[in-house]
Amino acid sequence: MGYPRLVAAAEKFSEITRTAAQTRVMDAALKLIAEHGVSGTSLQMIADAMGVTKAAVYRQFKTKEEIVIAITERELSRLEDAVEAAEAQGHELRAREILLDRMIDQAVSRRGVVSVLQFDPVIIRLQAEHEPFQRFIERLYAALLGTEAGVEARLHAAMLSSAISVAVMHPLVADIDAETLRAQLILMSRRMLDLPSGHDSRGTPKRRSAAV
Amino acid sequence: MGYPRLVAAAEKFSEITRTAAQTRVMDAALKLIAEHGVSGTSLQMIADAMGVTKAAVYRQFKTKEEIVIAITERELSRLEDAVEAAEAQGHELRAREILLDRMIDQAVSRRGVVSVLQFDPVIIRLQAEHEPFQRFIERLYAALLGTEAGVEARLHAAMLSSAISVAVMHPLVADIDAETLRAQLILMSRRMLDLPSGHDSRGTPKRRSAAV
DNA sequence: GTCTATAATTGGATAGAC
DNA sequence: GTCTATCCAATTATAGAC
Numbered sequence: 220m221g222y223p224r225l226v227a228a229a230e231k232f233s234e235i236t237r238t239a240a241q242t243r244v245m246d247a248a249l250k251l252i253a254e255h256g257v258s259g260t261s262l263q264m265i266a267d268a269m270g271v272t273k274a275a276v277y278r279q280f281k282t283k284e285e286i287v288i289a290i291t292e293r294e295l296s297r298l299e300d301a302v303e304a305a306e307a308q309g310h311e312l313r314a315r316e317i318l319l320d321r322m323i324d325q326a327v328s329r330r331g332v333v334s335v336l337q338f339d340p341v342i343i344r345l346q347a348e349h350e351p352f353q354r355f356i357e358r359l360y361a362a363l364l365g366t367e368a369g370v371e372a373r374l375h376a377a378m379l380s381s382a383i384s385v386a387v388m389h390p391l392v393a394d395i396d397a398e399t400l401r402a403q404l405i406l407m408s409r410r411m412l413d414l415p416s417g418h419d420s421r422g423t424p425k426r427r428s429a430a431v
Numbered sequence: 432m433g434y435p436r437l438v439a440a441a442e443k444f445s446e447i448t449r450t451a452a453q454t455r456v457m458d459a460a461l462k463l464i465a466e467h468g469v470s471g472t473s474l475q476m477i478a479d480a481m482g483v484t485k486a487a488v489y490r491q492f493k494t495k496e497e498i499v500i501a502i503t504e505r506e507l508s509r510l511e512d513a514v515e516a517a518e519a520q521g522h523e524l525r526a527r528e529i530l531l532d533r534m535i536d537q538a539v540s541r542r543g544v545v546s547v548l549q550f551d552p553v554i555i556r557l558q559a560e561h562e563p564f565q566r567f568i569e570r571l572y573a574a575l576l577g578t579e580a581g582v583e584a585r586l587h588a589a590m591l592s593s594a595i596s597v598a599v600m601h602p603l604v605a606d607i608d609a610e611t612l613r614a615q616l617i618l619m620s621r622r623m624l625d626l627p628s629g630h631d632s633r634g635t636p637k638r639r640s641a642a643v
Numbered sequence: 644g645t646c647t648a649t650a651a652t653t654g655g656a657t658a659g660a661c
Numbered sequence: 662g663t664c665t666a667t668c669c670a671a672t673t674a675t676a677g678a679c
Contacts, residue, residue: 240644256552258470261672275645277674338550338597340468360603370607374615377601382594385550389589391572395582403586452662473654487663489656646679653672661664 232296232355237289241279243269245293248286253331257287257341287345294336295355297325302355305362312412318362319379319408326384327401333384379411444508444567449501453491455481457505460498465543469499469553499557506548507567509537514567517574527624530574531591535616538596539609545596591623 237245247268251260262283266273280286301321308314326333336342346352363376383404386392392400449457459480463472474495478485492498513533520526538545548554558564575588595616598604604612 254552256468256470258468259552262674263672271644272646273674274647274676278644281674283673334550338546340466340471340547356602364603370604370611371615373603374598374607374612374619377598377603378594378619381597381601382590385593385597386586386589389593391576391585391589392582395586399582400586403583404590407586407590474656475654483662484664485656486658486665490662493656495655644679646677648676648678650675651673654670655668656670657668658666659664660666661662 231299232292232351233299235289235292235296237293238279241289244276244279244286245290249290249332252287252290252339253335256335257339284345287342288349291336291342291345291349291352294332295352298322298359299355302358302362306358311365314362315365315412316409318359319383319412320405322380323383323401323404323408326387327397327404330387330397334388337384375411379408383408443511444504444563445511447501447504447508449505450491453501456488456491456498457502461502461544464499464502464551465547468547469551496557499554500561503548503554503557503561503564506544507564510534510571511567514570514574518570523577524624526574527577528621530571531595531620531624532617534592535595535613535620538599539613539616542599542609546600549596587623591620595620 244265248260248265251264251268255264262273262276265286266276269276280289298318298321301318305314305318308317346356360376363380364372367373386404387400395403456477460472460477463476463480467476474485474488477498478488481488492501510530510533513530517526517530520529558568572588575592576584579585598616599612607615
C-alpha cells in the first residue's frame, strides 16, 4: 500500500480516483445513458444537462468512450468488495449468498442503471474489449457459480443474475417499493439457489425452504 | 374477413402484410439492431448490409422509425396466437403455461432478438407511445398474471419473463444447445409457477413438481 | 475550467433520372 | 426498385482566447 502508484494500471476499480469535475460529467452522462442508451446520448446532451458547453466536457474526458469506461468502472467497483468477500469465503454457498445479496442491493437501489450497463450494445462490446472489465466479470461469474459448472447450475446463475437486474425495472413491479422488492428478491434467489439440482450436493438438504 | 380492409388500422399484427422488398429491409435491420441497438444502427449500415443505397431503403420505409415499428410488429405477432390461446383457456394455470412455453420458444430460437427488442431505449419509448403495442403488451401481462395481482405474483411474473429473455443470451449459457436450454427453461418456469405463494390457490397442490 | 468558433464526418431524408 | 447527387442538421472532436 505504500509504494508509488503506477499511472496506467490500477489493480482495483475502487482505487481509481476522479476529480470533482469528472464526477459531475459521469453523473450527468449516467443519467442520460440510463434513459437513452450510449449511442442515443450525445456529448451535447451531456453538456446541456450540466449547463456547460461541449468543450468543457472534452476537457474532462478526451473521448466519449472514456466517459463510458469511467462510468462502467465506477459501477463495477460497487460489487468489487462483495466479490472479494465471496472469494475469501470458505463456505461456497455462503459466498454466493453474499454476492447475490449485494447484486440485489445494487439492482434495487439503482433501478435502471444496472440493466442499462448490462445490456447496452456499446457497453457489451466495451466489456469484451477492455481487459480489466473482462477479468472482473469472470471473477464475478466464478464466485456466483462456485465449484459447480454443470448446465443446470450455470442456467440457474444466468437466470438469477438476469432476473434480478431486469425484474426491478419491469412494469409489473413498477409500483412496488424498494424494501419490499429487496426482500422478495432475496427470498426468490434463496429459493432458486436451494433448488435440487440432481447432480451436485450429496450434502445436507437442510436449507431447503429455510428462507420461506 | 370479407369486408374491405381499412388502410390505417389492422386489428392484428399477424394481418399486416409486407412486400418482399420490405421484408428484406426488416431482416437486415433486425440483424444489425440486435448487435448495435437502434441508435447504433444507421440507414447507411442497413443499406450496406443489403448491398443497395440509402435511397433504395427509403423507398420501402419513409422513416427509420417505421422500420423499427415494422420489426416490432413482426416480433410481437409471433406471440399473438399464444396470447389469444391463453385468453381463451378456461384453466388459468394452463393458460400461463401455454404463454410461457411460447415465450421460451421465442427466446431460445431467436437468441438475442427478443432481449434487444425488450431493452433497447428507442423501442421502449416506441412501445410506450405506439398504442397497438401498448394494448398488446397489456394483454400479454394480463394473461401471464391471470387473476393474481399481489406483489409476489407480479414479481414472479416479472422475474420469469425477464430471466427467460435475458438468460438465453448470458455468457454462462453460451455453449448450451438450444434443445437443452429450452428443456431447462421450461423446467425452471414450471418450478417458479408452482412455488407456494401463500395467498393464492386454496386449490389442489397436485401439480407441485409434476413437471420434474 | 470555461468559453466561442470551427473543422470533419456522419446522420436522416429528399429530388429526380433510369 | 434502384441509382446519383444533394440538403441540412447533428455528431465527434479540436484550436485558441479568457
